[in-house]
Amino acid sequence: MLAGGLLMSETHAPVMLDEIAELFESVPSGVLLDATFGMGGHSTAILHRHPGLQVVGIDRDLMAIAHAAHVKDTLGSADAARLRVMHTRFDGAVEALDQLGVTRLSGALFDLGVSSPQLDNAERGFSYRNDARLDMRMDRSQELSAWNVVNEYDAESIADILRRNADERFAGRIADAIVAARPIDTTARLAEVVIAAIPAATRRTGGHPAKRTFQAIRIEVNAELDILANALKDVMSLVVPHGRVAVLSYHSGEDRIVKNVLRESETDTSRPNIATPFVHPSRTAPRAWRRVRVAKHPNPTEQQRNPRATSARLRVMERCEVAA
Numbered sequence: 539m540l541a542g543g544l545l546m547s548e549t550h551a552p553v554m555l556d557e558i559a560e561l562f563e564s565v566p567s568g569v570l571l572d573a574t575f576g577m578g579g580h581s582t583a584i585l586h587r588h589p590g591l592q593v594v595g596i597d598r599d600l601m602a603i604a605h606a607a608h609v610k611d612t613l614g615s616a617d618a619a620r621l622r623v624m625h626t627r628f629d630g631a632v633e634a635l636d637q638l639g640v641t642r643l644s645g646a647l648f649d650l651g652v653s654s655p656q657l658d659n660a661e662r663g664f665s666y667r668n669d670a671r672l673d674m675r676m677d678r679s680q681e682l683s684a685w686n687v688v689n690e691y692d693a694e695s696i697a698d699i700l701r702r703n704a705d706e707r708f709a710g711r712i713a714d715a716i717v718a719a720r721p722i723d724t725t726a727r728l729a730e731v732v733i734a735a736i737p738a739a740t741r742r743t744g745g746h747p748a749k750r751t752f753q754a755i756r757i758e759v760n761a762e763l764d765i766l767a768n769a770l771k772d773v774m775s776l777v778v779p780h781g782r783v784a785v786l787s788y789h790s791g792e793d794r795i796v797k798n799v800l801r802e803s804e805t806d807t808s809r810p811n812i813a814t815p816f817v818h819p820s821r822t823a824p825r826a827w828r829r830v831r832v833a834k835h836p837n838p839t840e841q842q843r844n845p846r847a848t849s850a851r852l853r854v855m856e857r858c859e860v861a862a
């Protein structure tokens with residue numbers, strides 16, 4: 539339970555839930571990796587819908603791992619028996635799966651970014667909406683927090699983070715203002731400094747003026763972009779023919795990385811899990827993966843109901859059958 543008697547599952551609306559559960563209709567029986575278990579909304583729907591699938595859920599946040607016990611309680615015993623959850627980052631997924639004796643996957647889901655309870659829980663220090671000490675760590679055992687980034691990085695590094703992680707056009711001004719205002723201990727103070735650094739005329743456009751700065755710092759604290767490409771490739775290497783990988787991304791930097799990895803995978807036949815096909819020299823190599831969905835957005839009804847889904851982009855790939 540969260541403070542106020544709220545169940546955490548009630549505070550995160552899983553994005554494109556039906557569509558994602560349906561995507562795994564055609565995959566072979568076996569194990570599906572939910573690489574971003576969160577509050578378990580997607581895992582629950584997949585377990586309900588596909589009795590032939592087991593789910594291994596991983597998350598780097600212990601709050602999500604603790605919540606898994608509640609998810610299991612709400613699943614019927616047959617579905618609960620098909621769910622295992624482990625605390626790790628998704629770049630440790632292959633190792634975690636190996637520990638469970640899982641070397642092949644029927645599918646994988648990456649629902650990137652943060653969950654609503656992480657954002658909404660004031661003491662986690664993620665959001666300009668709640669005043670708290672700057673934190674933003676998904677895994678609270680790690681040392682680097684938003685406080686360190688804001689108070690210890692030089693102006694050039696902060697500006698670079700704001701540009702790279704959030705396309706912030708006032709990156710230089712904001713970085714200089716942050717450095718000048720140090721020490722900055724709280725989310726409210728950071729928001730105040732950022733707002734003051736942005737030209738008055740642009741403060742009223744494009745949502746909260748500090749939104750991009752908070753996003754960029756969160757991505758830096760959690761190394762979200764640094765680990766994504768390799769983690770995705772490693773997980774994809776375990777997926778069997780006709781298995782599927784679905785990725786929900788929420789901003790352009792994230793989606794660019796996903797798009798590149800998925801595009802490269804179309805011609806990559808070198809993964810350990812598939813037999814190297816004989817290719818006649820006069821033919822082009824067979825495709826290793828095919829695209830099932832290209833950058834699909836949630837429908838307008840969902841976007842209206844759940845504003846956090848608005849920026850979501852879903853990409854889905856299926857591993858092709860390869861002749862031995």
Ligand SMILES: C[S@@+](CC[C@H](N)C(=O)[O-])C[C@H]1O[C@@H](n2cnc3c(N)ncnc32)[C@H](O)[C@@H]1O
Pocket residue numbers: 550551552553573574575576577578579580581596597598599602626627628629649650651652653654676765
């Ligand atoms: C958008 S939420 C997922 C919500 C989930 N699909 C649901 O239905 O409840 C993202 C989750 O992924 C976790 N996460 C983000 N990056 C991660 C990483 N690199 N490794 C493991 N978990 C990660 C976050 O802690 C968060 O709980």
